[in-house]
Amino acid sequence: MRNCKSYCPINQALEVFGDKWTLLIIRDIMFDGKRYFREMLGSDEKIASNILTDRLNKLEEFGILVKTKDAHHKQKNVYSLTDKGIELMPVMIEIAHWSTKHRKVSEKDRIHVKELVDGGQKLQDKMQEALRSELESVSNS
C-alpha cells in the first residue's frame, strides 16, 4: 500500500474510490454499458482525459477492472469490471438510493434507481451475472 493511512475498512475503500471521479467511471461501466475510453470521456460530468487515464490505470492496478484489446479495432481498449469491481454494485445502489432520498437527482435517474431497488436481490444478481459473463468473454480472447 502506497500511503495507507489505516486498515479501517472505510479508509481502505476510500484509498480505492475516495475521490470525485472513480465511482463515476465504475458507474459508466456498471450501469451505462460504456466500455471505451471515448465513451467515458463523453459522460455528462466531462472528465478530463488525463484524469480518466490516471483513474483507469489505478483501477486496473487495484484489480477493479481489466483492459483488453478490442477484437475488431486494434486501437480500441475494452474496459471490463472484474469480480472485485462487480461486487461494488450493492455499494453503488445504496449510494444511489440515499441520493434519491436526500439529494437533487434527475427524474430519469430517480426512476432508474427505484427499479433497481425494487428489483431486489434477484435483479441485482442478474445484472452481476451479466457483467461476469462479459468478463469471461473478454478473458477468452
Place this chain on the structure above:
Amino acid sequence: MRNCKSYCPINQALEVFGDKWTLLIIRDIMFDGKRYFREMLGSDEKIASNILTDRLNKLEEFGILVKTKDAHHKQKNVYSLTDKGIELMPVMIEIAHWSTKHRKVSEKDRIHVKELVDGGQKLQDKMQEALRSELESVSNS
C-alpha cells in the same frame, strides 16, 4: 449547488462525500461514538485540523450533521448526525462489507463488520434509532 457536474445520483452523493476524509468523519460519529473536534482529530488517519474544520462545516451545510454547544463545557461543540447522515448507515456498511472481502483490513474491524452484517436490518435499525434519540436530546437544549 456550487459546481454541480450532473444530477446523477452517484455524482450527487460524491459532491457530499467524494473525498478522502468526509466518510471517515461520518464513521467516527456513526460507529466510534466520537462527538468532539479533538476526538476526531485523534483518529488513526491523522486528519489535519484545518481539513477537519472545513469538512465539518461542509457537512453541516449539507445537513448531514449539526453542531451544538456542550452543556458542561462552554468551549466544546457536540457534533451529531442528522437523519440525512444517519441514513448513510447502509452505505457505510456496504462499503465496509466490500472492503472486508477485497481489501486488507484489521482483524478487529473484520469482526466488527461481520457482526454488523450478520446483525441484519434489526441491528441496523437499533443503531439508527440510538443515533436519532441522541439527535433529539441535543436539539432539546
Place this chain on the structure above:
DNA sequence: TTTGACTGGTTGCAAAAAACAACTGGACAA
C-alpha cells in the same frame, strides 16, 4: 488566584492534485 493543560479552531506556506487546452502518432473507412 495562578498555572498548565486542553478546547475548537486559524494562519501561512509548501506540495500535490486537478482542470484545461493543445497536441500526438497510429488506425480506420471512404
Place this chain on the structure above:
DNA sequence: TTGTCCAGTTGTTTTTTGCAACCAGTCAAA
C-alpha cells in the same frame, strides 16, 4: 490519400491538501 476517430500525452494554471506553528478562551487543580 485524405479526413476522422482512437487512446492517450504534454505543459501550464488553478485548486486542494498537508503540515506546522500559533491563538485566545476555558477548565481543573494547586
